[in-house]
Amino acid sequence: MVLHVIGLGLGDEKDVTIKGLEKIKAADFVYLEIYTAVLGVKKETLEAYYGQPIIEADRTLVESGCEEMLQRAKEHRVAFLVVGDPFCATTHSDLMLRAKEMDVRVDVVHNASIMNAVGICGLQMYRFGETVSIPFFEDSWRPESFYDKMVANQRMGLHTLCLLDIKVKEQTLQNMLRGNQIFEAPRFMTVNQAVDEILEVHEKRQELAQPVRGFGLARLGSDSQMIAAGTFEELRTFDFGGPLHSLVLCCPDTSLHELEMQFFDFFRTHHSLAG
Amino acid sequence: MVLHVIGLGLGDEKDVTIKGLEKIKAADFVYLEIYTAVLGVKKETLEAYYGQPIIEADRTLVESGCEEMLQRAKEHRVAFLVVGDPFCATTHSDLMLRAKEMDVRVDVVHNASIMNAVGICGLQMYRFGETVSIPFFEDSWRPESFYDKMVANQRMGLHTLCLLDIKVKEQTLQNMLRGNQIFEAPRFMTVNQAVDEILEVHEKRQELAQPVRGFGLARLGSDSQMIAAGTFEELRTFDFGGPLHSLVLCCPDTSLHELEMQFFDFFRTHHSLAG
Structure with missing residues (x-):
């Protein structure tokens, strides 16, 4: 259905945009990229604020291509959360092209980055x-x-x-x-x-x-x-x-x-x- | 009291961050910078969404130093809204230094920019x-x-x-x-x-x-x-x-x-x- 790639900004759980927060709350699965940057707050704080469980996407998961995540995005609303802006790391650009090859709609929510x-x-x-x-x-x-x-x-x-x-x-x-x-x-x-x-x-x-x-x-x-x-x-x-x-x-x-x-x-x- | 300089991001009224929106709603005066960039929505849309009247800061007002705005920030909560991120335009950097000279606390809320x-x-x-x-x-x-x-x-x-x-x-x-x-x-x-x-x-x-x-x-x-x-x-x-x-x-x-x-x-x- 859709892969939302959502920038969380730089500080804490309140640096997400209104648009981003609405999409996170409506998602069926929420992944958080944790290996190219870190936010100033814990995963549990984000989960409580979003009212959603979060799946941590570490280096192994992201570099092995996020296969599970992309498969899920074919049928569901998947939110992939990234500290800063979605385009700070090469890996995420690659992910978006792969999603397009699988005919998954990609939706980007920008935010501040370093x-x-x-x-x-x-x-x-x-x-x-x-x-x-x-x-x-x-x-x-x-x-x-x-x-x-x-x-x-x-x-x-x-x-x-x-x-x-x-x-x-x-x-x-x-x-x-x-x-x-x-x-x-x-x-x-x-x-x-x-x-x-x-x-x-x-x-x-x-x-x-x-x-x-x-x-x-x-x-x-x-x-x-x-x-x-x-x-x-x-x-x-x-x-x-x-x-x-x-x-x-x-x-x-x-x-x-x-x-x-x-x-x-x-x-x-x-x-x-x-x- | 404080000058919040708040980035609105790039698209519409929902591209502000949670942190930014909370500060806009709590402000005594809200200014919107309108001459170095424009948002995709009208001032009235923003006013309705924030529940706050907005004072437009055009080139004349900003280049003449925003004197009124800075004076108000000495005693009140003033929000200065900027399309994109607050530091895209030189003029705003200058404004922040001038606020510091007047002993006004400056608080920056970042956002996406081009x-x-x-x-x-x-x-x-x-x-x-x-x-x-x-x-x-x-x-x-x-x-x-x-x-x-x-x-x-x-x-x-x-x-x-x-x-x-x-x-x-x-x-x-x-x-x-x-x-x-x-x-x-x-x-x-x-x-x-x-x-x-x-x-x-x-x-x-x-x-x-x-x-x-x-x-x-x-x-x-x-x-x-x-x-x-x-x-x-x-x-x-x-x-x-x-x-x-x-x-x-x-x-x-x-x-x-x-x-x-x-x-x-x-x-x-x-x-x-x-x-």
Whole structure:
């Protein structure tokens, strides 16, 4: 019948839109995607608010193609809930094309995502270049491709939004090989860790404009949201509290607009617009 | 007391979030910004749905600094409603800093905006470069700066979101000089007009990769939304219906991902995910 793909926004159960909430309440099955992002509230809170049981769609379920969900959408109203906006993750685009191949009607309910809510730091939205993802470095895997993109954005006078790594329901190689359904505790990269990794590459390459400046953002869209501006050396040790965190690298100082500079100065000393 | 800056999303009165709606209903004064974007529904529809009278904030009011609104926010709950997300327009960032200078608490309710909802065309969100604005050309004013940015994005293998010009409450020079409060009919640039202007510049400059391809999007977020993919020559004559329209220029064909190409092919023949 229909696959509603519904963005939940960024904060809590009340960040869904009226349109989205109506469709969730009317659905026969409700799935929640839990591995590319997390909301600030528990599944149980959502269930109580929607008056609907929720099926968690983890990495295994989503990457194996959500076959059960799509089959159900042929005959029923299925709601697939996604933190932020439905199109933040490639996986969901793929899902929608597959639904179309099965002749399932796809209905999208948009919402805020980090891609536009980052505007709250005061940098102009239209002056962002390519978005980069910062992965957790491992002993033998320390890729630098994000650094190349940051440098390229700066050379065009653009800001860079850095999405920070999330590891949910990861298995150790050993557990995976043995087929043990044992998962590691979730890990969310902090602004501090992201800055550490970027500066590690920067010490070697020295291609970012001096001073390296940016904004750290935590729990955007929630009541406890926190924003701090500073040099990367300052952000390296700033305590942003719990997840999720994001980071913005500013364009070179010489290209910052006056209003952007005012916001930078504001968030250097204040850490919220509410304060 | 507080200035709530509330994003209404893209479609109609039901695209506001639960959080936003609760704050609108509790507000002492409700302003609606009407000159940088328009919602698909009339002011009266919003008033009926919110149970609140709405004061329209036009260009004159917003650019003259919203003095009355900010003064009221010192003692009252004021809701300032913005189509899309609150941070799409520079003017609103400025307003928030001014509120902080007056010691007014600022509270932001995010929502979808064209900046992230454009993801529905299937191009990867993180592969967009700088956003450009396409202005209505005039006889003696035909700027090409947007073309430079499109070329720069393509050279980095990135897509370009083109925001199309809106003229609301414009005055003729004559009426302005005479102080007549007479306004011209609103004008919204179509995909066809935008493509015409881009191709006019391209004929001279020839710097975009061949073939020039993209997506036209109309009324994103509403039930009548329409998406069409094609070469710019094809989009030049495609009928997208009423406003608002947006346009996306694809990165060069050689850089398109397989999944992106699948979406391009899909929207070349289908004009909605629902169909």
